[in-house]
Amino acid sequence: MYKKIYKAIKKYDTIVIARHIGVDPDAMASQIALKESILYTFPKKRVLAVGTGGAKFAYLGTLDKLENVNFSESLLIITDTPDRKRVDSPEVDAFAYKIKIDHHPFVEEFCDLELIQDQKSSACQLVLELIRKTKLKANVSIMGKLFQGLVSDTNRFLFNTNAELFSLLSKMVKEYPLDFPKLYQELYMRPFHEVRLQGYIEQNMKVTEHGVGYVTLTTQILDKFSADAGSAGNMVNNFNYIDEILVWATISEDKKNEIIKINLRSRGPIINGIAEKYHGGGHKFASGARVTTMEEAELLIHDLDRVCEEYIQSMEGETK
Numbered sequence: 260m261y262k263k264i265y266k267a268i269k270k271y272d273t274i275v276i277a278r279h280i281g282v283d284p285d286a287m288a289s290q291i292a293l294k295e296s297i298l299y300t301f302p303k304k305r306v307l308a309v310g311t312g313g314a315k316f317a318y319l320g321t322l323d324k325l326e327n328v329n330f331s332e333s334l335l336i337i338t339d340t341p342d343r344k345r346v347d348s349p350e351v352d353a354f355a356y357k358i359k360i361d362h363h364p365f366v367e368e369f370c371d372l373e374l375i376q377d378q379k380s381s382a383c384q385l386v387l388e389l390i391r392k393t394k395l396k397a398n399v400s401i402m403g404k405l406f407q408g409l410v411s412d413t414n415r416f417l418f419n420t421n422a423e424l425f426s427l428l429s430k431m432v433k434e435y436p437l438d439f440p441k442l443y444q445e446l447y448m449r450p451f452h453e454v455r456l457q458g459y460i461e462q463n464m465k466v467t468e469h470g471v472g473y474v475t476l477t478t479q480i481l482d483k484f485s486a487d488a489g490s491a492g493n494m495v496n497n498f499n500y501i502d503e504i505l506v507w508a509t510i511s512e513d514k515k516n517e518i519i520k521i522n523l524r525s526r527g528p529i530i531n532g533i534a535e536k537y538h539g540g541g542h543k544f545a546s547g548a549r550v551t552t553m554e555e556a557e558l559l560i561h562d563l564d565r566v567c568e569e570y571i572q573s574m575e576g577e578t579k
């Protein structure tokens with residue numbers, strides 16, 4: 260599979276790299292690092308990394324406009340995206356050839372070549388393996404970006420972390436002098452208003468009978484903290500390790516897009532089935548959903564509480 264991807268990269272003069280909407284560090288680092296690696300290996304090719312909303316992750320690089328591309332002669336590579344509707348590119352089908360590189364559970368086939376490995380930690384790990392297993396070249400800047408995507412998507416080596424990943428990292432660190440303090444600082448620095456919003460969430464989180472912690476962030480509250488519907492996504496991982504909470508959710512009103520965005524995390528119960536039921540999806544323990552009314556959000560919380568109850572019962576069954 261890696262060889263086939265390399266062959267396609269070699270064949271096309273113009274390559275566009277896209278990823279999912281609602282950009283995060285793994286999505287953006289995987290596309291930018293892949294772009295830089297292709298250009299480093301094949302300097303004469305034209306490679307564009309496209310999508311919106313990348314300004315927050317400017318330390319990873321800048322994005323390109325999808326302009327003057329003859330789609331019928333170009334290759335599209337989509338990283339970190341399981342389904343077509345979440346691809347952040349105005350054009351998908353017109354490309355001559357399409358490749359998907361993803362670590363989410365399978366949702367649908369929409370590319371000519373699909374590398375899907377949902378046991379891998381991140382899209383960045385797959386790009387790293389692609390570089391390692393083919394003639395694609397890398398440098399310290401490319402490796403630094405891949406490292407940042409890996410750190411972010413594993414939540415600092417908490418999820419999907421195993422011997423294979425550490426051995427890949429060991430090789431990376433031996434060969435490239437990564438500046439860890441700088442890389443972590445770029446990833447985790449945040450404005451004070453976000454910290455204050457985190458304090459608000461901690462003060463106002465409600466907990467259901469079976470351990471679902473949730474908080475509703477209305478437009479009014481988000482405005483008060485100079486935050487937006489995407490802000491909770493930056494801090495949702497910070498509510499892990501609370502005795503009374505198994506699953507947690509931030510429910511953020513997004514007035515501009517007329518939806519309510521829900522970020523979901525779990526430290527046991529599997530939640531992506533519930534996320535899918537409410538127009539979202541994601542991983543077993545980290546998912547997102549979208550609803551249009553607060554009543555629907557309440558139903559989602561109710562469903563999560565049931566999943567937690569079943570989980571608690573199954574754990575009690577195991578210890579008997």
Ligand code: 5GP
Nearest residue numbers: 492522523538539540541542545546547548
């Ligand atoms: P986050 O809470 O960080 O936005 O998302 C957590 C995970 O769930 C990520 O892997 C993200 O791609 C996925 N995710 C978030 N929202 C959605 C959604 O609406 N649909 C799908 N399929 N996945 C989502």
